[in-house]
Amino acid sequence: MNIILLGPPGAGKGTQASRLEAERGMVQLSTGDMLRAAVKAGTPTGLKAKAVMEAGELVSDAIVSGIIGERLDMADTEKGAIFDGYPRTAAQAEALDALLSDRGRKLDYVIELQVDEEALVDRITGRFTCAQCGAGYHDRFKQPKVAETCDVCGAHEFKRRPDDNAETVRTRMAEYRAKTAPILPIYEARGLVRRVDGMADMEAVGTQIAVILDGGNAAD
Numbered sequence: 121m122n123i124i125l126l127g128p129p130g131a132g133k134g135t136q137a138s139r140l141e142a143e144r145g146m147v148q149l150s151t152g153d154m155l156r157a158a159v160k161a162g163t164p165t166g167l168k169a170k171a172v173m174e175a176g177e178l179v180s181d182a183i184v185s186g187i188i189g190e191r192l193d194m195a196d197t198e199k200g201a202i203f204d205g206y207p208r209t210a211a212q213a214e215a216l217d218a219l220l221s222d223r224g225r226k227l228d229y230v231i232e233l234q235v236d237e238e239a240l241v242d243r244i245t246g247r248f249t250c251a252q253c254g255a256g257y258h259d260r261f262k263q264p265k266v267a268e269t270c271d272v273c274g275a276h277e278f279k280r281r282p283d284d285n286a287e288t289v290r291t292r293m294a295e296y297r298a299k300t301a302p303i304l305p306i307y308e309a310r311g312l313v314r315r316v317d318g319m320a321d322m323e324a325v326g327t328q329i330a331v332i333l334d335g336g337n338a339a340d
Contacts, residue, residue: 121146121200121333122225124207124307127233128296130244130289131318132325136233137202139326144333145199149191151184151206158187165190185215192223208299213306229332230307232300233318233325237293240319244289251277 121144127133137148158166159173165186169179188206191197207213220226246259252275257264265271268278283289307313316328 124203124230129292131233131235147197148202150204189219230313232315234315235318241289248278248280251279
C-alpha cells in the first residue's frame with residue numbers, strides 16, 4: 121500500500137503517519153528528512169544534492185526523485201510508503217509513477233486531511249510543550265492537571281515554537297494550498313483522492329484512514 125498524505129501544517133499528518141508505521145509497517149517518506157539522510161550517508165544522489173546545496177542552488181526534481189528511488193529500494197518500504205511533501209508538481213507526479221512502476225508498485229490513494237483553517241490556527245497557536253520531556257499541551261484543550269507542572273515529568277518549564285503564531289500559520293497554509301493545487305486534479309482524474317475530517321479527534325481520523333486503506337466506502 122503506497123499513499124500520499126496531504127494536509128496543511130498542524131493537520132495531524134505526522135501523527136497519522138506514525139500510527140500507520142506502528143500499525144501497518146508502512147514507512148513515512150518525508151523529502152526533507154530523506155534529503156538530509158542521503159547527504160549524510162554519502163549516497164550517489166546525496167553527493168549530487170550536497171554539491172547543489174553547497175552552491176546555493178535549489179535541488180532539482182531529478183535529484184529528489186533519485187533520493188526517493190534510493191529510499192524505495194530499502195527493504196523497510198516493502199509494506200508500503202507514505203509520501204509526505206512529494207510530489208508537489210505535475211512533473212514530480214509523473215516521476216513518482218515511474219519510480220513506483222519500475223519497482224512493481226503503484227500509488228493506491230491520495231488522502232487529504234481537510235481542516236477548518238481558523239480552527240487550525242487556534243489549534244496551532246495554543247500549543248506548548250514541556251521543556252524537559254516534550255509532553256504536549258494546549259492553552260484551551262489540554263492544560264497541565266496542576267498549573268505550571270508537567271503531568272509526565274513534573275518539570276515547571278514550558279516552551280512554544282517561535283513559528284506557532286497566527287501570521288506564520290496562515291502563511292504556511294497559503295503555501296500548502298499553492299503547492300497542492302497543481303497535483304490534486306491529476307489524482308482526482310484517476311479516482312485516487314480521498315478526504316477525511318482532519319478536525320476530528322486523533323482516533324477518529326485514524327479510523328477514517330483505516331477504512332480507506334481497507335477498501336471501505338469512504339467519501340471522497
